[in-house]
Amino acid sequence: MIYSIVSFILGFTISFGRQISVFAKLDKGLWFFQNYEVKRIIFTSFSLIFAAIAIYQDTDNRLVFGLSVMTFVLLGFAFLFDMTYLFPEIDRVDKTLARCTTINETTRIIGLTIGQTAIAYPLDEVVIPRHIINDEIEHTAILISYCALCQSALAFKAEVGKQHLYFKVAGVWRRNMIMIDKHTQSLWQQATGECIYGTYKGTQLELLSGENTTWGVWRGKHPDSLFAEKCFESRHGILSRELMLKALNFVTPKVTMPGFADLSGLPQRETVFGISFNGVSKAYPLSELNTISQFTDNFNGKNVELVYDQKENCLAAKEKENNQTLIVEKHWWLGWKEFHPNTEIWRNN
Structure with a gap:
């Protein structure tokens, strides 16, 4: 029996450790977000081993069998709701000159300029449903990020010193998306660009002037701008971009995550x-x-x-x-x- 209980605890911990940390506002729970895929494999392996031992020792015990089934369900949940497949980051962008595109002028974009280069990234079609674009402009690593929970599209210089960073979605913390960099597995707050856990803790990414506007307005200001016409995902997502956009538009107006600040003064979604x-x-x-x-x-x-x-x-x-x-x-x-x-x-x- 003890093995089945340990197996269940391990399955429950890896499945809900992140969620419990978020809702209980436990800083130490950020450990679960860092390198989650590796932790999930380790917890799952030990959980399955203990479940197998429990079933072998008590083959006819219904309680052991029931706990084992519940454990398998929990482990399946951990793999099903995987941020890396719900929000696969963009890792390659093909850009086209403004005069060579037929993009609708009302297309919402986030635009920025680096040196002499101006570029626009489509919000609804790419940035919102995938949340992160990793790009490079004039040898500068760029991070385009979006948090559906607070409706913020922000651009950062994705560099610490001479180190170019590559980002993925990690989860939610303080009513806002947190990101993880592939190089050090450090966690970063999307709203501020600050590293909140890991090697670079306390480091701040440089915020860039990402302008939320339409393609027509942006092109009028920057006639030689580039447009991110084709954005390629690092892996196949569970949902297509179109379905994810619909899901986010349905869910996010109804969900308010825990945070630390008093939200008085204005309506929450003003x-x-x-x-x-x-x-x-x-x-x-x-x-x-x-x-x-x-x-x-x-x-x-x-x-x-x-x-x-x-x-x-x-x-x-x-x-x-x-x-x-x-x-x-x-x-x-x-x-x-x-x-x-x-x-x-x-x-x-």
């Missing part, structure tokens, strides 16, 4: 544009921007000019004195507030 500048974090709610197009705001004595394009649902910001373009992030309120607990909320008074 779309906000977030800016962190000169020691101040501010959220600009979409509901407050609908009646204004251009205005000035103050960040600890520095004036910032902001322009909101209602048609494209895009906010641009520049520091007035030096004409410095500021990075504007787009999130649901629950995602922005979780990592900017002291954020101010801009009101159109």
